[in-house]
Amino acid sequence: MSGRSPRVGCVSEFDAATAAVQAALDAGARYADARVMHRRYESMSARNGEIEELTQDESVGLGVRALVGSSWGFHAVPDLTDAAARDAGRRAARIAAASARVPGPSVDLVPVEAATASWASACEVDPLGVPLSDKGDLLVDATATMAAHGADIAEGLYQIWDTAKWFVSSEGHRVDQRIRECGGGISATSIGDGETQRRSYPSYRGQYGTTGWELVTSLDLSAHAAQVAEESRALLTAPLCPAGETDLILGGEQLALQIHESVGHAIELDRILGWEAAFAGTSWLDLAQLGTLRYGSELMNVTIDPAIPGALGSFGFDDEGSPAVKRDAVREGRWVGVLAGRDSAAVAGLDYGGSVRADGWARLPMVRMTNVGLEPGPHTLEEIIAATDDGVLMDLNRSWSIDDKRLNFQFGCEIGWEVKKGRRGRMLRNPTYTGIGPLFWRSMDMLSSETVAWGTPNCGKGQPGQTGHTGHPAAPARFRNVRVGVRA
Amino acid sequence: MTELELAGQVVELVRRAGGPGAQAEVVVTRADLALTRFANSFIHQNVAESTVGVRLRVHVDGRTAAGSGSVVTPDGLRALVERTLTAARLCPPDPAWPGLTPPTPAPAGGPVDEAAAYADPDERAERVRAFVSAAGGLETAGYCRTAHRSSAFANSAGHTAHWRAVEAAMDGIARSGGADGVARLCADRLADLDGAVLGARAAVKARAAADPVELPPGRYEVVFEPAAVTDLLQNLSWFGFNGKRYVERQSFAEPGAAQFDPAVTLVDDPLGASGLPFDVEGTTRKAVTLVEAGTTRAVTHDRRTAVEAGAESTGHAIAGGATVGPMARNLRLAAGGDASPAGAVPGAWTPGAVADPDTAELVAQVGRGLLVSDLWYTRVLDPKSLVITGLTRNGVWLVEDGVVVGAVRDLRFTESYPRALAPGGVLGVGRVPVRQPDRVDGVWWEAPPVRLASWHFTGGASG
Numbered sequence: 001m002s003g004r005s006p007r008v009g010c011v012s013e014f015d016a017a018t019a020a021v022q023a024a025l026d027a028g029a030r031y032a033d034a035r036v037m038h039r040r041y042e043s044m045s046a047r048n049g050e051i052e053e054l055t056q057d058e059s060v061g062l063g064v065r066a067l068v069g070s071s072w073g074f075h076a077v078p079d080l081t082d083a084a085a086r087d088a089g090r091r092a093a094r095i096a097a098a099s100a101r102v103p104g105p106s107v108d109l110v111p112v113e114a115a116t117a118s119w120a121s122a123c124e125v126d127p128l129g130v131p132l133s134d135k136g137d138l139l140v141d142a143t144a145t146m147a148a149h150g151a152d153i154a155e156g157l158y159q160i161w162d163t164a165k166w167f168v169s170s171e172g173h174r175v176d177q178r179i180r181e182c183g184g185g186i187s188a189t190s191i192g193d194g195e196t197q198r199r200s201y202p203s204y205r206g207q208y209g210t211t212g213w214e215l216v217t218s219l220d221l222s223a224h225a226a227q228v229a230e231e232s233r234a235l236l237t238a239p240l241c242p243a244g245e246t247d248l249i250l251g252g253e254q255l256a257l258q259i260h261e262s263v264g265h266a267i268e269l270d271r272i273l274g275w276e277a278a279f280a281g282t283s284w285l286d287l288a289q290l291g292t293l294r295y296g297s298e299l300m301n302v303t304i305d306p307a308i309p310g311a312l313g314s315f316g317f318d319d320e321g322s323p324a325v326k327r328d329a330v331r332e333g334r335w336v337g338v339l340a341g342r343d344s345a346a347v348a349g350l351d352y353g354g355s356v357r358a359d360g361w362a363r364l365p366m367v368r369m370t371n372v373g374l375e376p377g378p379h380t381l382e383e384i385i386a387a388t389d390d391g392v393l394m395d396l397n398r399s400w401s402i403d404d405k406r407l408n409f410q411f412g413c414e415i416g417w418e419v420k421k422g423r424r425g426r427m428l429r430n431p432t433y434t435g436i437g438p439l440f441w442r443s444m445d446m447l448s449s450e451t452v453a454w455g456t457p458n459c460g461k462g463q464p465g466q467t468g469h470t471g472h473p474a475a476p477a478r479f480r481n482v483r484v485g486v487r488a
Numbered sequence: 489m490t491e492l493e494l495a496g497q498v499v500e501l502v503r504r505a506g507g508p509g510a511q512a513e514v515v516v517t518r519a520d521l522a523l524t525r526f527a528n529s530f531i532h533q534n535v536a537e538s539t540v541g542v543r544l545r546v547h548v549d550g551r552t553a554a555g556s557g558s559v560v561t562p563d564g565l566r567a568l569v570e571r572t573l574t575a576a577r578l579c580p581p582d583p584a585w586p587g588l589t590p591p592t593p594a595p596a597g598g599p600v601d602e603a604a605a606y607a608d609p610d611e612r613a614e615r616v617r618a619f620v621s622a623a624g625g626l627e628t629a630g631y632c633r634t635a636h637r638s639s640a641f642a643n644s645a646g647h648t649a650h651w652r653a654v655e656a657a658m659d660g661i662a663r664s665g666g667a668d669g670v671a672r673l674c675a676d677r678l679a680d681l682d683g684a685v686l687g688a689r690a691a692v693k694a695r696a697a698a699d700p701v702e703l704p705p706g707r708y709e710v711v712f713e714p715a716a717v718t719d720l721l722q723n724l725s726w727f728g729f730n731g732k733r734y735v736e737r738q739s740f741a742e743p744g745a746a747q748f749d750p751a752v753t754l755v756d757d758p759l760g761a762s763g764l765p766f767d768v769e770g771t772t773r774k775a776v777t778l779v780e781a782g783t784t785r786a787v788t789h790d791r792r793t794a795v796e797a798g799a800e801s802t803g804h805a806i807a808g809g810a811t812v813g814p815m816a817r818n819l820r821l822a823a824g825g826d827a828s829p830a831g832a833v834p835g836a837w838t839p840g841a842v843a844d845p846d847t848a849e850l851v852a853q854v855g856r857g858l859l860v861s862d863l864w865y866t867r868v869l870d871p872k873s874l875v876i877t878g879l880t881r882n883g884v885w886l887v888e889d890g891v892v893v894g895a896v897r898d899l900r901f902t903e904s905y906p907r908a909l910a911p912g913g914v915l916g917v918g919r920v921p922v923r924q925p926d927r928v929d930g931v932w933w934e935a936p937p938v939r940l941a942s943w944h945f946t947g948g949a950s951g
Contacts, residue, residue, distance in 0.1 A: 045811045051580045053810035056555040056571055061539070073609070076537040078558040095534045098609030102617050104530025132578040140580065153736055157811075191737050195870045275527045277668075278629035278661045281864075362537040399867040401900075403879045408900060408949060410877050412869050432869065432877075434900070434947055463631050464523055464535070465927050486946050488875045488902045 013038075014176070016085040017168035020064040023089030025170055029066035029096065031109065032089065033169035035319060036062045036080060037361035042128060043159040044135055049144030051136050052155075061361035066092035070107040071099035072343075076362040108346040110353055112322045114172030119316025120179070122309055123212035127160040127182040130213045142186045142221040149229035151188035157205055158184030158216055159457065161469075165319075165361075173321035181312060181469060183208030183455060184216045188229040190236050197235035197429060199228045199414055200396055203253045208455030208469070209310045231415060234427060241416050241431035243485030247388050248433055249381075249478045251395030254413055255374070256454035256472035262437040263295075263302055264372040264470065266406035267329050268355075269340040269348055271367075280461050281404025284437065285335065287348055293335040296441030299377055299477075302330035304339060304355065306370035311471035312455030313372070315357075319365040322354040329372060333442070341367050359466035366462055373473030377447025381476040384446045391419040392484055394431045410434040410486060433484045440479060448475035491516040491640035492650045494542065494560055499642050501569040502546055510573070511547040511588050513643040515768050516540070516560075520605070520636045521929065524612035526660075527629040529620050531613060543768065543807055544572050552582040556807070586791035588645040589770035589801075600762070604654040604678040605636035615658060615683035622687030623662040626694055630660025634678065635929035641770045649766045655932075656681050657925035661882060662690035667700060667895065669693025670862055670882035672715055674925035674932045676762040689843050693861065696841035697883040700895035702948050709857030709915070710943040711850045711887070714922040717821060717935035719863040719878070720905055722926075724754070725816040727871045728906065729778050729786075731793035731804070732813025738871050740906050743784050747906060749914035750782040751824060756816035758803070761923065763818055763930055766803065773803035778816065782911060790814040817926070821935035824917030841885040841892045846918040850939040852890040853916060858899075858943075859885040859892060869902070877902045877946070900947035908940055915939040 017034035024032035041057040062085055063076040073096030077088045139156035146154030160182040167175045185206025189198045198204070201224040209215050250258065270276055271283040285293070306314050306324035317323055320342050329337040340348070341356035344367060358365040385393065399412035416431030417424045451473050459468035489497075495514040502512035522536040542565065545554040553576035557568040603611075612632040620628050633656070640650040658681045659672040670693065671686035712720070733739040740747070758773040759765055765773050769791050777785050789797060790805030793814055804814035841859060842848045851859055866878030877900065884896040907913070918936030926932055 050584075051582070053808070054553045054575055054579055055808065056553070056575055057557070058555075058568070058571075059541075059558040061558060063537075071531065072534060074533070074535040076535075076539070078539055091536065095536055095609045098613045099524070099531040099534040101610065101613040102526060102529070102531045102620055104528065104532060132575060136578070136580060153738070189738070191872070194873055196738055196872045273528075274627070274629065275532055277527055277627075277663065278631070278659065278670075362539055364533055364535050366533075399869050399877065401865045401867045401877045401879065403898060403900075403949075404864060404881055408879065408898075408947065410900060410902070410947070412867075412877075430869070436950065463525055463533075463633075463927070464521065486877070486902055488869075488873075488904050488907070488944055488946075 013166035014168060014174060016062055016080040017166055019082050019085040020062055020089035021168050021170050023086035024064055024066035024093045027090045027093035029068050029093045031067040031170050032064060033167065034062060034064040035358065035361060036166040038164045039360060040128060040162045044139060046139035046143045046156045048147045048154050049140055051140065059360065062088060063358065063361045064088050064092045065364065066096045067107060068093055068096035069100055071096045071103060073099060074364045107343050109342040110345045110351055112342060112353065115317065115321060115323065116174045119177045121210040121314065123180045125213040127180065127213040128162055138221060142225045145222055145225035146186060146188045146229040149226045150190065150233040151229040152191045153189040154229065156186045156221065158182065167321055169321055175317045175321055177316050179210055179315060180212060181208060181210050182213060182215060186221050186225060186228060188232040190232040192236040197232050198398065199232040201228045203396055208312045208457045210312060210314045211310045235415060235429045238427040238429040241392060241428040241485045245481050245483050247391030247478060247480055248482040248484060249384055249388060249391055249393040249419060250476060252450065252452050252474045252476050253454055254395055254397050255477055256474035257397045257400055259372060259374060259472050259474055260456055260470060261400055261402045262406055262409055264369040266437065267338045268367050269338045269344040272338065273344055273347055279463050284405040284407045289335065291336055294333055295330045295335040295438055296333045297444045298332045299444055299447045300330050300333045300441055301375040302372060303375060304329050304337060304370055304372055308371045308453055308471060311371040311453040312457065312469045313370040313471035318354055318356045319358045320353055320356045325354055339367050339369060357468065359468060363466050368468045369459065369470040371453065371471035371473065373453065374475065376449040376451045376475055379446050379448050381448050381450060384448060384476060384478050385419055385424055386422040387446060388419045388478065389421055392428065392431060393417045393419050393424060394433065407437050409437065430487065431484065432486045433482050434486050435482055443480040444477050445480055446478040448477060451475040491518055491638055492642065492648060495640045495642035498542060498544055498565055498569060499644050501566060503644060505569055506546065506548045506573050511644050513545050513588055513770060515543045515639060515641050517637055517639040522612060523631050523633045524609065524616055525631045526616050529628045531616055534609060542568060544568055546572050546576050547585050548573060548576050550581045551576045551579040552585055553579055584792060584795065586795045588643045589647050590645055591647045592772055594649040595765040595772060600652045601654050601677040604634050604656040607634040607678055611678065615681055618683030619660050619687035622684040623691040626662040626664050626691050628660055628662050628687065633657045633929065637930065639764055641766055643770055647770050649770060651764050653762045653764050653930060655762055655929045658683065658686055659925055660686060660690055662687065662694040664694040665698045667694055667697035668882045669697055670715060672924050674923045692839045693841065693843055693883050697895045700897040702897045702950060703886065705945045705947050707942045707944050709854055709941055711847065711854060711857065711859045711937055711939045713847060713861045713937050714935045715862040715924055716860045717938055718924045718933040719866050721819045721821060721933045721935060723866060723874065723876055723905055725819050727868060727874055729788050730813040730815050731787045731789040731797060733871065734787040735793055735796040740872060740874055741784050741787050743786055746783045746911060748779050748782040748909050749911050751914040751917045752779050752782050752909055753822035754779040755820050755822065756788065756818055757820050758818040760818065760820065761932060767805040768807055769805040771801045771803040771805065776802045788814045788816050817931040819933055820921065823919050823921050823936045825919045846920040847937045850916045850918055850937055851887055851892065853939065854887040854890055857887050858896065859887055874905045875902065876905055897949035899945040901944055902946040903944045908943060913941050915941050
């Protein structure tokens, strides 16, 4: 990769990573890899027509992972000098040796070709190159419009990440990547006597992708500001979503989160193997049923695809050097694939990794979602509504909660509409729905073709905590006999 | 170069580049964080990081911007200053800028546990080994964490401060036939973390949680153990006592109103354990009583929300706080009665589902209700009424006539937290608070077990 070196007095990024790996090997590791990462981050938020906060962060460092015997160690430093890199490699090996005090089963890594490659995400308009004044004007205008149309709290936000990384492994990997991500959105909150109502566009805290500023431009935030504000105020006096069982139609944005929480996390192999048992949790899935378990209806085709152009979970190589490869997770309703890393795949007897990423240089690479999404169905949203005699349409997530096995969920949406005799009716406030993952997915009987690759930039996992960026192609869909209207 | 020297250097760079009118505040933090993680009863992830971070906020020509960086070479600091000043000049005016914290005497430094600050991986691994061994063959998972932060603050008004903080924490579960038991502790000293004690507690709880039955949803009296109470404290802090949400009218909090049961006293006490005595604006932190015997007394402020509310900063500014607001992060629910409950429990009692005498005393008073160890994945349905949904985790038991009669499968709840804690809602508060670690070091929550009159469970394990 050409061009980006924010540091002075340091060896090259590849040299630093190579030195760390070599030091780990010299200290007894049988495998080691290292990532140098340089990330620039910028965010701006506005409220009621004024800029609220502008933040620009820049972080550079190196993380090295060492496998000594069958135990892992990881150490990270913000210093790319040769001496610091070597010291980090030695420390990683030392930590791995300490891990052997409480040893586990033997660790193997599924084979992957030792790539020498460069990759960059597509970017038409460099988001960090867009003048701050232009970006600020966009948020000020949109939030001022929302305030003028009745929002008590009118908020706008954009975020930009520009990450360069250099990966070296003791198996011969030498991969550099540059991934630019950005996105944004607006929200209007109206405050009533005892509660608040919020409407957002295109989703709460925005839509994100591995793209340039053209994504934010295409959202046309200001054009949607008035409607968002007016709906938030109208919700204060809208009737409550009725309680009971009914047919549920979900908009694409909410379905994306449903996929994230009740499919994406459930198929993470580290969870299935119990590696996240004490924190993020495990999974209801049993590897013995891989290939046979009925996850959902035959309309349910879920893929793991880190190669979708512009989707937020896209990359050229994961943080173990595995190339981006599309795989099936669920095919015609049957569970057939997992999100895996090289070590977890070996434990499970699988032959692929490819879904391991780290949130910055100071964090251990771990199994993360890439782009996990539904393939399009044969219908449209209007066809789904027209085919529904009695139901509720819900859209845009407001709250999400799911148990530690990824089975029992309850989601709240910003807005609902009654659906009667094939027509969208009155607006409903505080719509919620609840269910059990596989029962819910088996009840999906209509799926739209209007797919959008929604981006989720705030997926938490791991200890120490890591924030992942994931993508979720999704379209509106209908689910039968779902419990809705749960409230305190 | 020390953190204070680095901070001073950045202030000087701003003065030179931005002119005498430029205002700057700088926080420099060096941190050594290490976490040894185990699952399936072996160490599977073991990490350490040595980091340095510089956070700069400038206010120049009436405009404000913030930036941060990890490169502390002269060129790196200069670049941080230049890009932050450039960003500020391109921003719209900031009429609500609250100004800098004036020079204030810095609190005297307390003792720092050097053993925790410089713990090596073997010491963490040894505690994990003890936890695993004490579980008596049950599958275990969790972590042992040590953290050491050395932070300095300087601003262009001449205010400076420096502090070191350390923390040691352990959090683990034992697993028995699909049932989990949990034990957590956050401490100032590494020596206070006893993996064997925690592992034994988790194991006894896990064994008692075996063979759970499903109960119908509905309202139940509950006894929440300290881990479960932590979730109440977190959400009250983030959504209720958050000064930004308060000035936006998104909070239920009404200072002066008797909004809670008289048994509830909440104090944010950052100096009650190892913690930084100043916030990112340099405001000295101190204990702030948010609720006193049921009456809401205060919300937490940074300098910006304090101006809006006509109050003074309470020392709760955080990075990114202009967006998310100032929050209490060392919140303590005051214990009830004296701190010696041993022997107060009627009848025979041995550790099981009820793992300590403090909880036993509360359980003994329950006619019919549930003992809940932990809450999980709680999310806000409405921030103003603070209606929250979530699930139980790591053990639930049915209690009848003061006796645990059996384990129960996890339940989903949907409940307004302030309503559950309203006058008449709290039937008992334990005497022995336990400090619980947060996901982030330096943040902790301390509470004894509590007994609540009613909690709304809205779904069972099967939906």
